[in-house]
Amino acid sequence: MVKVKETLLDKINSPADLKKLSTEELPEVCKELREFIIDAVSTNPGHFGASLGVVELTVALHYVYNTPYDLLVWDVGHQAYGHKILTGRREAFDTNRKFNGLSGFPKRDESEYDAFGVGHSSTSISAALGMAIASGLKEEKDRNVVAIIGDGAMTGGMAFEALNNAGATKANLLVILNDNNMAIDPNSGVIGQYLLNISKSQTYNKVKKEVWEGLGKLDGFGEKTRKFIQKNQHALKNILLKENNLFEAFDFRYFGPIDGHDVKYLAKALQDLKKISGPKLLHVVTKKGKGFLQAEKNQTKFHAPGLFNKETGEIYTSGCQVDNAHKFQNVFGETLVELAEKNKKIVGITPAMPSGCSMNLMIAKMPDRAFDVGIAEQHAVTFAAGLATQGMVPFCNIYSTFMQRAYDQVIHDVAIQSLPVIFCLDRGGLVGEDGPTHHGVFDIAYMRTVPNMIVCAPMDEPDLRNLMYTAQLGELKQPISIRYPRGCGNVPDWRRPFEKIEIGKGRQLSEGTDLAILTIGKSGIFAQDAIKMLADENISAAHFDLRFVKPLDEDLLRSVFKKYRKILTVEDGVIKGGFGSAVLEFMAENGFSSQVKILGVPDRFIEHGALKELYKVCGIDKEGIVSAARDLVEN
Ligand SMILES: Cc1ncc(C[n+]2csc(CCOP(=O)(O)OP(=O)(O)O)c2C)c(N)n1
Numbered sequence: 153m154v155k156v157k158e159t160l161l162d163k164i165n166s167p168a169d170l171k172k173l174s175t176e177e178l179p180e181v182c183k184e185l186r187e188f189i190i191d192a193v194s195t196n197p198g199h200f201g202a203s204l205g206v207v208e209l210t211v212a213l214h215y216v217y218n219t220p221y222d223l224l225v226w227d228v229g230h231q232a233y234g235h236k237i238l239t240g241r242r243e244a245f246d247t248n249r250k251f252n253g254l255s256g257f258p259k260r261d262e263s264e265y266d267a268f269g270v271g272h273s274s275t276s277i278s279a280a281l282g283m284a285i286a287s288g289l290k291e292e293k294d295r296n297v298v299a300i301i302g303d304g305a306m307t308g309g310m311a312f313e314a315l316n317n318a319g320a321t322k323a324n325l326l327v328i329l330n331d332n333n334m335a336i337d338p339n340s341g342v343i344g345q346y347l348l349n350i351s352k353s354q355t356y357n358k359v360k361k362e363v364w365e366g367l368g369k370l371d372g373f374g375e376k377t378r379k380f381i382q383k384n385q386h387a388l389k390n391i392l393l394k395e396n397n398l399f400e401a402f403d404f405r406y407f408g409p410i411d412g413h414d415v416k417y418l419a420k421a422l423q424d425l426k427k428i429s430g431p432k433l434l435h436v437v438t439k440k441g442k443g444f445l446q447a448e449k450n451q452t453k454f455h456a457p458g459l460f461n462k463e464t465g466e467i468y469t470s471g472c473q474v475d476n477a478h479k480f481q482n483v484f485g486e487t488l489v490e491l492a493e494k495n496k497k498i499v500g501i502t503p504a505m506p507s508g509c510s511m512n513l514m515i516a517k518m519p520d521r522a523f524d525v526g527i528a529e530q531h532a533v534t535f536a537a538g539l540a541t542q543g544m545v546p547f548c549n550i551y552s553t554f555m556q557r558a559y560d561q562v563i564h565d566v567a568i569q570s571l572p573v574i575f576c577l578d579r580g581g582l583v584g585e586d587g588p589t590h591h592g593v594f595d596i597a598y599m600r601t602v603p604n605m606i607v608c609a610p611m612d613e614p615d616l617r618n619l620m621y622t623a624q625l626g627e628l629k630q631p632i633s634i635r636y637p638r639g640c641g642n643v644p645d646w647r648r649p650f651e652k653i654e655i656g657k658g659r660q661l662s663e664g665t666d667l668a669i670l671t672i673g674k675s676g677i678f679a680q681d682a683i684k685m686l687a688d689e690n691i692s693a694a695h696f697d698l699r700f701v702k703p704l705d706e707d708l709l710r711s712v713f714k715k716y717r718k719i720l721t722v723e724d725g726v727i728k729g730g731f732g733s734a735v736l737e738f739m740a741e742n743g744f745s746s747q748v749k750i751l752g753v754p755d756r757f758i759e760h761g762a763l764k765e766l767y768k769v770c771g772i773d774k775e776g777i778v779s780a781a782r783d784l785v786e787n
Pocket residue numbers: 202205228230231271272273301302303304305306332334335336440503504505527529554557
């Protein structure tokens with residue numbers, strides 16, 4: 153047997169092992185860690201470019217800081233693979249994002265090194281500030297707290313709310329701005345350009361360089377220098393010109409920009425910054441996808457590429473189960489362009505997910521009428537509201553899970569004023585490997601409680617197109633929420649002529665005598681399969697696709713409750729307060745008393761895993777529907 157030489161990475165089972173290495177060995181650790189990530193993600197898909205970009209930063213952080221006592225808070229967390237691998241999860245990393253395996257994001261109950269659970273953007277500075285303030289109150293003077301936030305996440309309002317708060321404190325907080333000048337798509341808005349400007353500005357950097365040189369340079373940063381800096385903090389701030397630096401204006405000490413791929417320099421800089429108390433920000437410049445050429449060149453595709461060939465960089469696209477079918481997001485994107493070509497009032501809005509939701513198609517064709525507003529869901533909603541007040545027809549596309557951020561804006565800025573904003577909630581329902589932070593399972597429940605809101609979910613692609621068509625006709629005097637799932641539909645010829653759908657009208661899709669199955673959205677597809685399986689057991693089920701959760705098709709429901717004693721409702725959303733609850737409310741309010749069973753997402757957070765597995769866990773796949781229907785009929 154050939155004995156494979158033990159690598160440095162093999163020796164690192166925890167950051168304590170990393171600390172035993174000399175700084176000279178760190179570049180080799182980075183090389184090995186990068187190779188490990190490339191190997192792992194090419195065969196077990198996940199987020200890719202972001203983790204490659206922070207390899208050096210990750211190694212330097214764990215080398216310098218006393219983790220887990222010192223607290224690292226990763227923003228979003230899609231870049232934390234290196235962190236996981238260095239903190240005892242290398243062996244388990246092949247289970248990343250798999251059912252019962254490691255989570256794709258930092259998670260407090262997975263590891264003591266994961267200081268804060270993440271997945272949604274722009275939370276890190278707030279959480280880290282809370283930790284730093286707590287440490288202060290507990291008099292843990294030796295504890296460091298570090299937030300690592302990307303330039304994309306820095307476009308989120310929460311990040312600025314946190315800076316505003318933190319700058320006014322003496323909290324011992326380091327914010328590391330990982331600036332790769334990229335979000336998933338190119339970073340939108342002025343912040344990206346601002347960061348580029350301060351990285352490139354010769355005048356600004358010359359002044360700063362001279363200051364640093366005058367102080368004895370960062371890498372020569374000895375005790376004397378430290379004392380000098382502390383004594384001359386005010387002068388230093390003024391020399392660095394508050395008004396020329398956004399972060400200084402927030403009363404943060406700003407350091408950088410520095411090369412985020414020079415691990416030895418990073419380690420020295422972090423070591424030095426440990427000695428400086430108070431809120432401070434280190435601006436680190438990195439390249440997303442660093443070390444994998446194709447990922448460097450095509451950063452959007454390699455954000456989360458799926459399976460790929462690590463030798464050639466070829467991405468293996470999986471395609472849809474039904475031949476020639478398309479993803480729902482494409483149906484949305486193409487339909488939006490088609491409608492916008494005819495209706496000049498249509499405007500598109502996406503908070504930083506143009507490729508994810510396919511709004512990129514409209515942005516490419518009609519850049520004046522389609523907006524990527526940055527990671528700013530709250531703003532996206534109120535921006536749409538403003539547009540609607542002026543007679544525009546805003547299609548505001550937000551992933552269901554990220555819309556949770558903008559609930560107040562939905563109520564306060566849109567619904568109270570009954571503005572006809574068209575919300576398209578992509579990734580409605582369970583999403584799979586991203587897990588509980590990303591499952592879009594709450595929207596039916598949170599939207600249906602809002603007065604004036606129309607809530608609907610297409611079962612298939614033609615339905616999505618027709619709902620979009622109906623929404624933009626100018627007849628609605630209120631907002632509408634159209635939710636549809638991640639992934640593919642099953643109707644290849646979905647490009648059919650538009651048909652207007654009557655608001656609040658459902659449809660019967662099949663006849664049956666033993667029970668009625670009421671579905672909303674894509675669950676209808678599973679129900680159709682289940683009904684065929686039930687027929688083999690001589691159970692005859694009727695199928696009703698309600699399409700609208702609000703207003704409910706009361707005429708249809710009345711006829712259902714009159715005819716059926718057994719009723720099963722199915723939804724890819726939370727049971728509590730969802731579609732089934734709406735049906736129960738209808739039953740109670742109208743004096744009906746059939747036996748109703750609700751299938752949906754139970755009242756707990758559903759972990760990550762393949763969609764198939766998660767549907768099974770929740771009992772909303774065809775087998776789950778068959779089993780529930782059988783129980784209902786037999787009992
Ligand atoms: C609230 C919210 N909106 C949108 C997203 C989707 N999202 C995940 S990562 C990302 C881009 C983040 O860019 P950046 O912070 O610069 O990190 P990078 O990927 O460049 O390392 C976006 C938009 C999210 N996770 N949370």
